[in-house]
Amino acid sequence: MSNRTGSRRQEAAEDGERSLIGPPSGRAGESLRDQDSSTTPCFVYLLAFFSALGGFLFGYDTGVVSGAMLLLKKEMHLSALWQELLVSSTVGAAALSALSGGFLNGWLGRRICILIASFIFCGGGIVMSVAQSKVVLLVGRITVGLGIGIASMTVPVYIAEVSPPHLRGQLVTINSLFITGGQFIASVVDGAFSYLSHNGWRYMLGLSILPAVLQFFGFVFLPESPRWLLQKGRSEEARRVLGRIRGDRNVEEEYDTIRISIEEEENDTGSGGVVILRILSYGPTRRALVVGCGLQMFQQLSGINTVMYYSATILQMAGVREDKQAIWLAAATSATNFVFTLVGVWLVERVGRRKLTLGSLLGTGLSLTLLAVGFLLSAQHSPPVTLHPIDFHNSTCRLYGSCEPCMLDPDCGFCYLENDAGVFNSSCVPVSPASPDSAAWGRCSNRTEESFSPYWAYNYCPTSYSWVVLLGLILYLASFAPGMGTMPWTVNSEIYPLWARSTGNACSAGVNWIFNVLVSLTFLHVAEYLTYYGAFFLYAGLVVLGLLFVLCCLPETKGLQLEDIESLFTKRLCSCGDLPASDDRRVHYIRQSSDYRPAHYGAVDSDCAIAYITLR
Ligand SMILES: O[C@H]1[C@H](O)[C@@H](O)[C@H](O)[C@@H](O)[C@H]1O
Numbered sequence: 001m002s003n004r005t006g007s008r009r010q011e012a013a014e015d016g017e018r019s020l021i022g023p024p025s026g027r028a029g030e031s032l033r034d035q036d037s038s039t040t041p042c043f044v045y046l047l048a049f050f051s052a053l054g055g056f057l058f059g060y061d062t063g064v065v066s067g068a069m070l071l072l073k074k075e076m077h078l079s080a081l082w083q084e085l086l087v088s089s090t091v092g093a094a095a096l097s098a099l100s101g102g103f104l105n106g107w108l109g110r111r112i113c114i115l116i117a118s119f120i121f122c123g124g125g126i127v128m129s130v131a132q133s134k135v136v137l138l139v140g141r142i143t144v145g146l147g148i149g150i151a152s153m154t155v156p157v158y159i160a161e162v163s164p165p166h167l168r169g170q171l172v173t174i175n176s177l178f179i180t181g182g183q184f185i186a187s188v189v190d191g192a193f194s195y196l197s198h199n200g201w202r203y204m205l206g207l208s209i210l211p212a213v214l215q216f217f218g219f220v221f222l223p224e225s226p227r228w229l230l231q232k233g234r235s236e237e238a239r240r241v242l243g244r245i246r247g248d249r250n251v252e253e254e255y256d257t258i259r260i261s262i263e264e265e266e267n268d269t270g271s272g273g274v275v276i277l278r279i280l281s282y283g284p285t286r287r288a289l290v291v292g293c294g295l296q297m298f299q300q301l302s303g304i305n306t307v308m309y310y311s312a313t314i315l316q317m318a319g320v321r322e323d324k325q326a327i328w329l330a331a332a333t334s335a336t337n338f339v340f341t342l343v344g345v346w347l348v349e350r351v352g353r354r355k356l357t358l359g360s361l362l363g364t365g366l367s368l369t370l371l372a373v374g375f376l377l378s379a380q381h382s383p384p385v386t387l388h389p390i391d392f393h394n395s396t397c398r399l400y401g402s403c404e405p406c407m408l409d410p411d412c413g414f415c416y417l418e419n420d421a422g423v424f425n426s427s428c429v430p431v432s433p434a435s436p437d438s439a440a441w442g443r444c445s446n447r448t449e450e451s452f453s454p455y456w457a458y459n460y461c462p463t464s465y466s467w468v469v470l471l472g473l474i475l476y477l478a479s480f481a482p483g484m485g486t487m488p489w490t491v492n493s494e495i496y497p498l499w500a501r502s503t504g505n506a507c508s509a510g511v512n513w514i515f516n517v518l519v520s521l522t523f524l525h526v527a528e529y530l531t532y533y534g535a536f537f538l539y540a541g542l543v544v545l546g547l548l549f550v551l552c553c554l555p556e557t558k559g560l561q562l563e564d565i566e567s568l569f570t571k572r573l574c575s576c577g578d579l580p581a582s583d584d585r586r587v588h589y590i591r592q593s594s595d596y597r598p599a600h601y602g603a604v605d606s607d608c609a610i611a612y613i614t615l616r
Pocket residue numbers: 176179180183299304305337481484485486512516
């Protein structure tokens with residue numbers, strides 16, 4: 001970095017400090033935080049709302065398919081393979097488009113990418129709602145997957161870049177709130193249209209067009225991120241946008257900080273070459289990438305999507321036998337996820353990212369252990385098979401002596417009667433090749449709603465320990481949603497310097513989607529080999545690894561300006577947790593070559609130097 005640039009950055013920081021301390025005759029006792037909050041223009045909230053519609057569509061399109069599938073498989077006679085394809089193709093397409101979204105983001109800008117994503121969401125929604133064949137439906141599902149991938153990596157970046165530092169965490173976390181909100185609304189829509197057995201799925205899948213159109217027209221009028229504009233040399237436009245989103249307050253200081261930081265970045269890391277290689281060959285960005293991808297990986301390895309997906313079965317274990325009732329109770333599960341995400345929005349600027357993530361992982365690990373114990377108790381007290389009908393096809397089902405091994409075999413289900421004393425007249429029989437909703441033959445092959453007709457349990461066993469599992473499920477969502485559900489997206493939007501932000505977010509979002517597919521595709525196989533309690537103990541173990549990772553590697557980014565966050569990654573990877581949390585403080589860094597020198601404070605810790613002004 002040249003001396004000139006250094007002194008300019010120093011001047012900007014000094015100005016910043018003066019403005020942070022406030023005029024001597026200023027309103028005594030009023031902190032900068034309060035001043036900031038009172039002058040935050042509504043426009044920033046409007047930007048956050050319209051961008052977070054991308055999160056809503058992400059949640060809606062991933063969530064709605066489970067209810068739509070119940071109707072679709074009957075109407076289109078879908079085989080298990082086709083059902084799997086229609087669910088997983090979206091997530092697979094999201095992984096691919098998130099990875100390539102980094103390039104689009106850097107090239108076309110955040111705004112155009114959000115416009116492209118909402119256009120794709122509209123297109124996908126239309127294709128799905130008019131589809132006459134399963135192939136067209138698959139094309140629609142892949143299309144919305146492409147939209148989800150781009151939205152999932154662009155929206156948090158855009159919100160982070162337009163937000164003032166004191167609100168950034170909260171506003172980016174609103175995107176996660178919209179994701180879980182989308183999943184919740186999807187489950188309500190699923191419930192409402194499940195009564196419409198003919199074509200109900202068209203409404204379920206097609207309703208996503210409405211928020212997509214709203215977002216598209218909103219973004220036609222909304223501005224580009226000022227940081228991206230400055231990076232592209234469109235400085236006048238950038239200054240204008242910054243003025244607009246800061247409510248025409250004096251934005252010179254912020255403008256200078258961003259501009260100087262871009263100049264420094266270009267001097268330090270050059271501006272040519274493949275961005276991912278530059279990220280990997282430059283220490284601070286390489287470490288940030290490891291932290292960002294690690295967080296996203298552990299989010300998915302915590303098993304959120306299996307727990308959500310499996311919630312209907314957990315509820316069936318708990319005694320909910322009716323399909324319709326199970327659909328509504330699954331809506332209650334996503335409502336729980338949504339409500340606790342709101343807790344995350346409330347906590348993120350109060351306790352900070354690091355503590356929130358650590359607390360969340362701890363709770364997630366404990367509740368996964370409780371879930372596993374619930375499944376273990378259910379397995380140990382699994383009802384015996386008491387009837388052994390003649391099996392002319394010699395299936396493996398006739399070999400099992402109790403429900404547990406029977407339900408772990410994907411080809412078999414448990415057929416039983418139940419009264420107050422418990423399960424009786426039970427058998428293990430092959431599942432129908434047409435649908436897992438009934439047996440291939442025998443008492444459970446043509447079930448009626450009559451009270452004496454037997455129950456058919458596929459994938460679960462009736463148990464009196466279901467309350468332990470249910471409690472585990474609720475505690476799991478309450479702990480996961482505020483921290484692990486939200487922070488991986490929030491932290492990734494802030495830890496990369498501008499030149500690496502699009503690519504860094506593309507990689508970490510790609511990792512999220514890849515692990516999403518991996519965990520959901522392997523769950524039933526893992527359960528088959530390790531049993532359900534084994535699978536949940538495994539997830540709990542992975543959460544412990546995640547906890548160690550976060551404890552060692554995740555620094556606190558709360559309250560810092562985006563341009564200052566890179567400095568937290570100058571030290572070796574697993575020392576970032578040593579940094580003091582910046583509760584109620586503002587930090588300024590003066591970069592000196594690749595070190596960071598705190599403004600006005602003579603001594604420099606050559607690595608993660610930090611200086612702050614106490615505001616309270
Ligand atoms: O942050 C979100 C959220 O927690 C969702 O509930 C989950 O389905 C997604 O996979 C995750 O990325």
